[in-house]
Amino acid sequence: MKKTEFVKNVTNIVRGYEKDGEKLFDVTLKETDAYMNAFKEAVLAAMADGEEVAWPGLVKFTVLDVAPHTARNPRSGETIDVPAKKKVKVRALGELKASV
16 A cells, blocks of 8 residues: 555544544545654654654564674675664564454
């Protein structure tokens, strides 16, 4: 699913929320897109600071520190020094696991 389709789906779901027979939200595609972009920016900022980000029942993003190590080039057999780096670990949680 592309972002445009995703934004459209989220907008339709939000528009369908009701309480006591009244619609709770009347959002536009543009507003939903802005909320989705803000969410992305918040996740990226937190990850850049090394924080863990979790959306209960859906996904958890964790920053892992990888220590420097030596590796071997499989073609030449040459030993290579690999510098320390950071990796992102993405873990599916409860409802997401169950839905797949």
